[in-house]
Every structure is written in C-alpha cells, then in structure tokens.
Amino acid sequence: MSPQLDAMPTSAKDNKKQRRKEVTAELARHEAALKQLVRAAEADADPLRSFAPFVAYSRNGLDACIRAFTGEGLPAPLAAWALALCRGNMQEMYEAVWGWSDKKKQRQLEDESSRFLVAFEAAAAAPAPAEAAEGAGEAQAAGGAEGQPLAYLNYRFEVEDGVPVAYCYEVQLEERAQRKGLGKHLMRLLELMALRNGMAGVLLTVMRANTDAIAFYARLGYSEHESSPGYADPDEEPAGYVILCKPLSRPARGHSHAHGHGHAHGHAGCCGC
Numbered sequence: 705m706s707p708q709l710d711a712m713p714t715s716a717k718d719n720k721k722q723r724r725k726e727v728t729a730e731l732a733r734h735e736a737a738l739k740q741l742v743r744a745a746e747a748d749a750d751p752l753r754s755f756a757p758f759v760a761y762s763r764n765g766l767d768a769c770i771r772a773f774t775g776e777g778l779p780a781p782l783a784a785w786a787l788a789l790c791r792g793n794m795q796e797m798y799e800a801v802w803g804w805s806d807k808k809k810q811r812q813l814e815d816e817s818s819r820f821l822v823a824f825e826a827a828a829a830a831p832a833p834a835e836a837a838e839g840a841g842e843a844q845a846a847g848g849a850e851g852q853p854l855a856y857l858n859y860r861f862e863v864e865d866g867v868p869v870a871y872c873y874e875v876q877l878e879e880r881a882q883r884k885g886l887g888k889h890l891m892r893l894l895e896l897m898a899l900r901n902g903m904a905g906v907l908l909t910v911m912r913a914n915t916d917a918i919a920f921y922a923r924l925g926y927s928e929h930e931s932s933p934g935y936a937d938p939d940e941e942p943a944g945y946v947i948l949c950k951p952l953s954r955p956a957r958g959h960s961h962a963h964g965h966g967h968a969h970g971h972a973g974c975c976g977c
C-alpha cells in the first residue's frame with residue numbers, strides 16, 4: 705500500500721479505491737466503445753452506398769467510377785496492379801527511408817483490416833491493353849464491366865492514441881490520371897466515410913521527399929500531427945517522413961461527439977485526431 709493511502713482514515717481510503725475502480729471501469733468501457741466503433745466501420749460491406757453521387761468522377765478528361773473492396777476481397781489481378789503501381793510510384797523514395805519490400809507492401813495491402821477505393825476508367829474510354837500499365841489489363845478483367853483501374857486509395861479504420869481515425873495508407877494514381885482532381889476526390893470520399901463512421905479525423909504518413917504529395921495534402925487542408933517526429937521537439941533528429949492529419953467536424957448539433965470525442969479545432973498544437 706502507498707504511504708499516502710496508509711496515512712488516510714479508512715473511509716477516505718475506501719473512497720479513493722472506489723474512485724480508482726470507477727475510473728478504470730470507465731476507461732475500459734471507453735476503450736471497448738472505440739474498438740466497437742472501428743469494428744462496425746470495418747464490417748460495412750457497402751461503404752459507398754450513402755455516397756452514390758460521388759462514385760462517378762467525370763472531369764478534366766477523366767471518366768471514372770469508384771468501387772470499394774476489402775484487402776482480402778481484392779481480386780488477385782487488381783492486387784497485383786495495386787502493388788505494381790505503388791512500386792512504380794514509390795520504390796525510389798521508400799528505398800531512401802524505409803527500404804522497399806514487395807512482400808511487406810503486399811501484406812499491408814492485403815491485411816484483413818485493409819480497405820480500398822479503386823477508380824476504374826469507364827470501359828469505352830479505356831486504351832487497348834498493349835498501352836496499359838503492368839497488370840492493368842488483367843485487373844480490368846477482374847473489375848467486371850469497368851475499364852482499366854486508374855487509381856486507388858488504401859485505408860483502414862484504427863484507434864490512434866485513443867482516437868478513432870481513418871488512416872490513409874496509400875493514394876496511388878496512374879501517371880495519366882494525375883493532376884486531374886481524382887486524388888482529391890478519393891480523399892474527400894474517405895473523409896465522408898470517416899465522418900459517417902464516427903471517426904474524429906484522417907491521418908496519414910508521407911515522406912518528406914515526396915514534396916508533390918505534401919503540397920497536395922496541404923491543399924486539402926492537412927497539417928502536421930502532434931505525433932509527427934520532431935513536432936513537439938524541434939531539436940529531435942528529423943525523420944524522413946511526417947504524419948499529417950485533418951480533423952473532421954460535424955454540423956453543430958448542440959451536443960458532444962459520440963463516445964465522448966470532442967474535436968480540437970483551434971486547439972493549439974493539436975488537430976484532434
């Protein structure tokens with residue numbers, strides 16, 4: 705027993721013990737509620753059903769439609785295409801920071817908690833298979849009526865430091881689909897899905913060398929998260945990556961966020977996710 709407790713009258717000790725028990729039980733309930741929130745979000749078999757107007761993207765010369773997959777349910781040719789696209793876009797930058805491993809990336813993409821949005825070109829607009837990128841022809845066949853895949857967003861629902869978030873693992877676009885608004889559209893869809901599932905925000909990791917992606921995320925309102933290396937201590941050795949976040953707000957309804965998660969807009973140094 706601690707010396708402080710020892711010196712207390714019995715009723716005060718009992719009160720303190722009781723209070724500890726209550727706090728522990730409350731924390732356990734809170735943790736269970738967060739896990740439940742994530743499980744419910746993961747279990748949604750049709751995450752795009754509320755966002756029908758956003759599953760088609762026709763702008764800037766692109767004519768695409770978006771479908772949702774789980775990592776485990778992604779057809780093999782699409783999984784191969786996703787891995788090849790990521791390798792093509794990222795391998796060089798990865799090698800300078802974490803190293804590149806096909807196996808590790810594949811495991812990440814196909815993990816049971818991994819989720820995908822995949823944008824397919826409308827079938828009529830798809831180029832002949834000979835012009836397609838590695839794996840895209842077979843991936844097209846796996847996609848059914850759609851044309852070739854153009855882009856994907858790989859995400860998970862997670863609890864990060866006690867806060868439920870949608871974690872964006874990868875956004876990868878074929879070169880011919882870049883800078884046409886599709887990346888932004890996919891991120892907006894993720895934000896909508898995150899909000900609908902009670903997540904407090906979107907989190908992601910991006911390499912410092914990826915200045916294009918950093919500019920893209922800044923344009924979309926993402927800023928450095930307090931868990932990002934060097935955020936709290938400018939003397940810390942700079943890492944090769946930063947963690948960015950965007951808190952998500954609901955229309956004010958006069959009561960706090962479900963499961964007690966307030967949003968920290970305007971909260972100095974913290975973005976609430």
Ligand SMILES: CC(=O)SCCNC(=O)CCNC(=O)[C@H](O)C(C)(C)COP(=O)(O)OP(=O)(O)OC[C@H]1O[C@@H](n2cnc3c(N)ncnc32)[C@H](O)[C@@H]1OP(=O)(O)O
Pocket residue numbers: 793872873874875876877878881882883884885886887888889908909910911914915916917919920921923924
């Ligand atoms: C967590 C991660 O996934 S990090 C890895 C990100 N992925 C990559 O680096 C792979 C290669 N790049 C890509 O796949 C894409 O180009 C992405 C994902 C970086 C961006 O998607 P895109 O569709 O090309 O960008 P999009 O056209 O939607 O641009 C949205 C906004 O960001 C701006 N933007 C995009 N790229 C840049 C840039 N390099 N510099 C400045 N602004 C930019 C656009 O001008 C646009 O602004 P607007 O809304 O005012 O018009």
